[in-house]
Amino acid sequence: MVKRPVIKDVARKAGVSVPTVSRVLRDAQYVSDEKRARVLEAIDDLGFRPSAAARALVSREPKLIAVIAGNTSRYGYAETIRGIEESARAAGYIVSITVVEASDDQTVDRAIKLVLDQPLAGVIVLKFDPPGVAALRRLPPSIPMVAVSGVRENGVPQVLMDEADAAAEAVLYLLGLGHNTVHHVRVPPSRKEDGRTAGWRRALRQRGATVPSVIDATWDPASGRDIGHQLASDSSVTAVFCGNDEIAIGVMRGLADRGKTVPRDISVVGFDDHPLAQMWIPALTTVNQNFHKLGEQAYELLDAVMSGEQVHRHITQRPTLVIRDSTAPPRPGSKPTSPKPTTPAT
Amino acid sequence: MVKRPVIKDVARKAGVSVPTVSRVLRDAQYVSDEKRARVLEAIDDLGFRPSAAARALVSREPKLIAVIAGNTSRYGYAETIRGIEESARAAGYIVSITVVEASDDQTVDRAIKLVLDQPLAGVIVLKFDPPGVAALRRLPPSIPMVAVSGVRENGVPQVLMDEADAAAEAVLYLLGLGHNTVHHVRVPPSRKEDGRTAGWRRALRQRGATVPSVIDATWDPASGRDIGHQLASDSSVTAVFCGNDEIAIGVMRGLADRGKTVPRDISVVGFDDHPLAQMWIPALTTVNQNFHKLGEQAYELLDAVMSGEQVHRHITQRPTLVIRDSTAPPRPGSKPTSPKPTTPAT
DNA sequence: TTGAAAGCGCTAACAA
DNA sequence: TTGTTAGCGCTTTCAA
Numbered sequence: 118m119v120k121r122p123v124i125k126d127v128a129r130k131a132g133v134s135v136p137t138v139s140r141v142l143r144d145a146q147y148v149s150d151e152k153r154a155r156v157l158e159a160i161d162d163l164g165f166r167p168s169a170a171a172r173a174l175v176s177r178e179p180k181l182i183a184v185i186a187g188n189t190s191r192y193g194y195a196e197t198i199r200g201i202e203e204s205a206r207a208a209g210y211i212v213s214i215t216v217v218e219a220s221d222d223q224t225v226d227r228a229i230k231l232v233l234d235q236p237l238a239g240v241i242v243l244k245f246d247p248p249g250v251a252a253l254r255r256l257p258p259s260i261p262m263v264a265v266s267g268v269r270e271n272g273v274p275q276v277l278m279d280e281a282d283a284a285a286e287a288v289l290y291l292l293g294l295g296h297n298t299v300h301h302v303r304v305p306p307s308r309k310e311d312g313r314t315a316g317w318r319r320a321l322r323q324r325g326a327t328v329p330s331v332i333d334a335t336w337d338p339a340s341g342r343d344i345g346h347q348l349a350s351d352s353s354v355t356a357v358f359c360g361n362d363e364i365a366i367g368v369m370r371g372l373a374d375r376g377k378t379v380p381r382d383i384s385v386v387g388f389d390d391h392p393l394a395q396m397w398i399p400a401l402t403t404v405n406q407n408f409h410k411l412g413e414q415a416y417e418l419l420d421a422v423m424s425g426e427q428v429h430r431h432i433t434q435r436p437t438l439v440i441r442d443s444t445a446p447p448r449p450g451s452k453p454t455s456p457k458p459t460t461p462a463t
Numbered sequence: 464m465v466k467r468p469v470i471k472d473v474a475r476k477a478g479v480s481v482p483t484v485s486r487v488l489r490d491a492q493y494v495s496d497e498k499r500a501r502v503l504e505a506i507d508d509l510g511f512r513p514s515a516a517a518r519a520l521v522s523r524e525p526k527l528i529a530v531i532a533g534n535t536s537r538y539g540y541a542e543t544i545r546g547i548e549e550s551a552r553a554a555g556y557i558v559s560i561t562v563v564e565a566s567d568d569q570t571v572d573r574a575i576k577l578v579l580d581q582p583l584a585g586v587i588v589l590k591f592d593p594p595g596v597a598a599l600r601r602l603p604p605s606i607p608m609v610a611v612s613g614v615r616e617n618g619v620p621q622v623l624m625d626e627a628d629a630a631a632e633a634v635l636y637l638l639g640l641g642h643n644t645v646h647h648v649r650v651p652p653s654r655k656e657d658g659r660t661a662g663w664r665r666a667l668r669q670r671g672a673t674v675p676s677v678i679d680a681t682w683d684p685a686s687g688r689d690i691g692h693q694l695a696s697d698s699s700v701t702a703v704f705c706g707n708d709e710i711a712i713g714v715m716r717g718l719a720d721r722g723k724t725v726p727r728d729i730s731v732v733g734f735d736d737h738p739l740a741q742m743w744i745p746a747l748t749t750v751n752q753n754f755h756k757l758g759e760q761a762y763e764l765l766d767a768v769m770s771g772e773q774v775h776r777h778i779t780q781r782p783t784l785v786i787r788d789s790t791a792p793p794r795p796g797s798k799p800t801s802p803k804p805t806t807p808a809t
Numbered sequence: 810t811t812g813a814a815a816g817c818g819c820t821a822a823c824a825a
Numbered sequence: 826t827t828g829t830t831a832g833c834g835c836t837t838t839c840a841a
Contacts, residue, residue, distance in 0.1 A: 236514070
């Protein structure tokens with residue numbers, strides 16, 4: 118490996134002093150055209166690129182924003198990250214992504230150490246899940262930081278998606294259609310109870326409806342399908358509220374596998390408004406969340422924190438219910454709900 | 464803003480020299496337990512964190528890998544990035560993501576400048592689209608770099624998904640089912656002709672089938688739906704090969720809107736094997752691409768380049784056709800397309 | 810308009 | 826085991 122040229126090499130080759138090269142680099146004034154030309158030529162010949170590390174050291178602000186998340190490729194995460202990256206790039210920052218795969222101390226600390234070893238301007242933690250929550254706990258408070266989340270929490274400045282309210286709205290809508298209760302399939306929650314589940318429960322209680330036990334799915338749509346299979350054989354199920362659209366689609370598929378028709382036999386509601394939700398047949402009723410905007414807001418908040426403002430602000434976004442074709446009143450013939458008189462179907 | 468503490472402050476507070484603090488920081492040997500304890504305490508009191516910039520400068524080993532891409536949140540991109548991040552993190556690197564939104568010089572250069580201003584260990588360019596291709600062109604050759612792509616190209620070490628072959632296989636499969644020709648809806652191509660389109664064309668020619676004109680979609684599934692509407696009214700269409708699964712799903716939806724049944728009336732094939740492809744009704748026949756592995760391989764290749772090996776290697780991955788329920792022989796009643804008076808199979 | 814000199818915050822080499 | 830002395834590659838005074 119050839120040693121890469123440094124500013125001194127350029128200076129020597131161009132026959133000028135090091136500061137002069139530096140001036141050309143930052144296209145400052147006060148350099149004669151002739152010297153500038155010589156320097157530029159030398160830079161070109163040598164293929165010189167200034168050392169970012171040295172520049173960062175010399176009192177220039179770091180231009181790196183780190184995003185820490187439990188996941189990067191699922192719809193909501195990916196879109197939030199896109200929003201962050203877009204805003205950050207416009208402001209001259211680049212963004213790094215670090216995944217925290219689990220919430221045990223070792224995994225979390227290892228990931229965090231990696232991040233902190235970089236020259237950081239700030240950190241955005243996506244705490245939609247347990248690893249995110251754990252990461253937030255272990256980050257040193259000295260560094261500018263904001264959280265993005267579905268549940269309000271004190272401590273850090275935060276951009277909040279008010280999932281609970283929106284979930285409650287969706288459930289109330291279903292109840293209003295005439296369903297006696299609404300079953301709930303949740304995705305891995307950020308803590309004991311996340312916003313979607315909390316909103317679901319609240320709405321049910323508020324109306325005095327039975328609260329069926331929660332059914333757990335993974336992030337994989339296929340797990341929704343399996344759950345759909347089970348639900349199809351439980352005659353007390355007339356409406357299902359799912360933790361996200363991908364799971365909802367899996368559930369609909371599972372229901373169809375067992376001969377159930379959505380929404381005639383069973384209504385299904387998702388969460389997120391995934392781009393494919395409206396392509397599905399029937400188009401999925403869901404809760405639209407503007408993740409992209411969430412990301413933009415997270416950047417804005419971080420920007421405020423980085424400028425040294427004492428921000429205790431919480432930006433809250435309210436997702437909106439989008440009614441499409443996967444929901445309808447229960448079938449006249451369908452059984453009223455009593456806790457569990459399950460007649461095995463088929 | 465309070466000045467953040469530096470190593471000198473810690474040394475003073477602990478009553479030791481600067482290098483001793485440095486030793487504790489890098490948990491080296493040769494520090495007495497007593498001094499170590501004092502240093503640790505001072506670090507804690509002051510909330511000291513070593514400057515990553517200074518470390519990078521002196522130890523000369525940047526730990527940042529930059530990914531440059533035209534997009535981050537679409538399925539293939541997001542999964543590839545996930546693969547890269549996972550491998551990189553395991554090796555102690557963190558990865559940054561920079562989106563190049565368009566392929567004009569100004570946009571590309573602005574994004575690239577941002578990236579190069581960081582202390583970089585290497586760069587991975589996702590050149591699935593024109594911005595990616597443009598970015599690759601404008602990156603200085605001095606920096607360790609690999610490309611990830613769907614079309615072979617010389618110059619940079621590259622991880623290749625052999626899309627053309629796989630696309631041809633899918634089209635030949637459709638032809639073998641008895642379709643006279645296969646229409647093609649493509650996603651924004653990486654260049655004049657990308658691998659999927661090239662493979663489609665090749666297969667059609669190889670069998671002497673008519674080559675219909677290409678239909679262009681955007682990345683948005685809704686554009687597929689619009690196209691589905693058009694296709695439904697063209698009686699020569701019996702099979703459609705789509706540039707990706709999201710578009711294929713949109714197309715199926717559009718077809719259904721117009722009363723067409725898949726696969727009875729029209730067969731549809733996608734590309735990627737998106738997690739939702741198999742949830743669809745009918746489950747989508749598609750081409751499985753292991754994007755996550757692609758990302759892992761990209762990191763491995765970059766690692767080799769960073770170690771100074773003169774790599775000219777191209778890693779090639781062959782996607783595989785996954786036959787599901789969205790494809791079938793053409794309907795007996797469907798019109799034959801001129802050049803080939805084929806006997807419709809049943 | 811230019812160059813000499815002085816660091817940025819840290820690690821590495823060397824003595825003690 | 827510890828401290829002193831030199832830088833890393835660049836930008837920033839400050840004089841000339």
